[in-house]
Amino acid sequence: MINETIQALTIAGTDSGGGAGVMADIKTMQARYVFSAAVVVAVTAQNTIGVADFMAMPKQLIDEQFKAVADDLKIRAAKTGMLADVPTVKAVVENIKQYDLGPLTVDPVMIAKGGARLLSEDAIQTVKQELLPLATVLTPNLPEAAELTGMTIQSADDMLVASKQLQVLGAKNVLVKGGHGSSNNESADFVLLEDGNSFWLTSPRVETNRTHGTGDTLSSCITAELAKGQSVEEAIRIGKQYVSATISQGIQVGHGHGPLNHWARVEGENNDNKI
Secondary structure (H helix, E strand, O other): OOOOOOEEEEEEEOOOOOOOHHHHHHHHHHHOOOEEEEEEEEEEEEOOOOEEEEEEOOHHHHHHHHHHHHHHOOEEEEEEOOOEOHHHHHHHHHHHHHOOOOOEEEOOOOEOOOOOEOEOHHHHHHHHHHHHHHOOEEOOEHHHHHHHHOOOOOOHHHHHHHHHHHHHOOOOEEEEEOOOOOOOOEEEEEEEOOOOOEEEEEEEOOOOOOOEOHHHHHHHHHHHHHHOOOOHHHHHHHHHHHHHHHHHOOOOOOOOOOEOOOOOOOOOOOOOOOO
């Protein structure tokens, strides 16, 4: 019976405001009935208004966290979020290669909602060269996809081309999030799977500034579903449904870009038996 409960791991930075990073990941995985462990690689001082400061953890402490988790828990899937700088990215890559953590979702966090840079310029190249080839699923938003590919992404065709370039960089499955796109009443994401199949995921665009931690929540929901044994396609579809629910069933916290409602219920989903 030991370690029978489904477990997943978040590798990211904290958010003292509670809406993003490790905090959002743990809340999301818990809501999806998956036990969440965490390797904290950075600590931020932030709230819904913005990031005041952050500090990356020393490599030794990152290594010890990975070892502590791997020595005791049975991690079935993992995700990365904020990775701060080159030494942190390299430490994370080294540990992911060392331990069996299951499929990996990479959320290439670069800029916070308030505009603060959460990944140094020189670390972008390290992410491209060393982390992306380890990704089972990659979940960039439009600015992140543009940064990783060097493209200008302004259309649906651009999203398709960018996803193919991201696969060339090593990511097996790519979800390019279209929420930053200007447009109509819908938010459209493009998914390119490892087998070459692709599809669009759309949802009604909700007029709200309560969207802090959206990327973290999507990637951690995908990770939780992969830990349960869902296929990549099904995990992505569930992630989209869950995030849409967390936005549409919003809560009122803070004065700026408020957090999502992580206890939102997905319409039509049976929440009685998730384990």
